[in-house]
Every structure is written in structure tokens, then in C-alpha cells.
Amino acid sequence: MERLDKIISNMGYGSRKDVKKIIKDGRVKVDGEVVKDNNKQLDPQKSKIIVNGEEISYKKYIYLMMNKPDGVISATSDDYDKTVIDLLEVEDQVFEPFPIGRLDKDTVGLLFLTNDGDFNHRLISPKWHVDKVYYAKIDKDVTSEDVVAFKEGIVLDDGYKCMSAKLEVLNNSKEGSEVKVTVREGKYHQVKRMFEAQGKKVVYLKRISFAGIKLDENLEEGEYRELTEDEMKAIKQKIKMQ
Ligand code: URA
Helix, strand or coil: CEEHHHHHHHCCCCCHHHHHHHHHCCCEEECCEECCCCCCEECCCCCCEEECCEECCCCCCCEEEEEECCCCECCCCCCCCCEHHHHCCHHHHCCCCEECCCCCCCCEEEEEEECCHHHHHHHHCHHHCCCEEEEEEECCCCCHHHHHHHHHCCECCCCCECCCCEEEEEEEECCEEEEEEEECCCCCCHHHHHHHHCCCCEEEEEEEEECCEECCCCCCCCCEEECCHHHHHHHHHHCCCC
């Protein structure tokens, strides 16, 4: 059961305040009756809701893919900085989504957002072995010893031994290396700390894939879109979710 104003707001009819007015004005019918009580509890899957003469098709959850820009925090609110939620349109914010896992303020690339707690939990749990793939620029040459160390499990500064990770060197030059790293955990600053353990520094970090889904190249930094049905199907299969 959910509140009438929340249901309608979630369907993109404006903020909770806008929706209260729509309800008060008698523009909402539930199962054929005008309802003016915005607190009314109902099951949106079972009731027929009409707003401004138009039947609404209810959606409870939202699943988004964002290309996170530099300088933005992966959180729902922050006292100083812009958050990824601030980048969303109001009609998406009304679903109250949150980021799935965190990217550092200076990390860019693929971030999922949802309001589905179960989906979030499964994607961040190491139990489901969800791969996260990063493209990184490193200040020094990355060697085959580094590749082996990543495979065997890097020990971080706090003594934690990481799960085996795949490190591929894409390019070595005087300025350092470009690499691709695949990890299955999401420890705080994990990729940066893994390289620090090898005496090297990550100077640029971008997540390019998560749970087998690649960042849509058509998304500029700061842009986002809903995950497609095919993408959702592929992810849910991976995390054994109905
Ligand atoms: N590892 C990091 O160090 N930072 C991120 O943002 C993600 C993974």
C-alpha cells in the first residue's frame, strides 16, 4: 500500500506539493471515484488511477545509467558539493533514487541509480561476483609484476587482502601507463589504493562497465538515461533476481 500523492508524483506529475494541489482540485479519480485525500493508502497495481482524465500506468522502481562527471559526489545530499541526484530531472528525482555504490568525487563514468533496495544490495554484494571494469591512467609504468600482484590479491594499507583482480596494460609511454582493471569488490578508494600498494598513483579513473553493462558512449559526462529492458534482463540474470 502506498500514499496516493507519492504514487502520482512518482509517475511524473510534479513534486509532492504540485500533486497535493492536483488531488485537492478534484482532478484525481481512484476506481471511478474522485478522491481529495492525498494521504489515501492504496495498492497502485490493483487500483485504476485517473489524473486529469488520463489513466496512469504505474511504475514503482526506476533504474538509471549515468555518465558521472568529475567534481560531483555519489550521494543523495551533500552540504558543499553537487551530488549525482542534483543532475537528475525532477520527474526522476521524485522516485527518490540513490547511487548504487560510490564513485569518488574525481572518478568519472558508469554509475547506476535506483530506488530498488534489493537490486542495489545484490549489485554491491561481493556474493554475486559482479564485475566492475575501470579504465585508468597511472603515473608510472605498469609492469607484469603488477599484473601478477593484482591477480594474487593486493594487500591494502589497512591490511585487507583484495580478491583477485584482472589488470591489463593497454599502453605504456613516458608519461606512465593506460590500463584496464576488473574488480569484484567495492572497497573505499579501492583501485587507487591497489595501485598505491604497488607504489603507483592513479591520475585518471573512469568506470567503463558494471555487471556486464557498458557505459553508453552516447552519454556525455553528466548525462543519464533509463536502463533498457535488455540491460535490465541481463543484469537481473547475473544477480539471480526475478
Ligand atoms: N576505486 C577507486 O579508487 N575509486 C573509485 O571511484 C572507484 C573505484
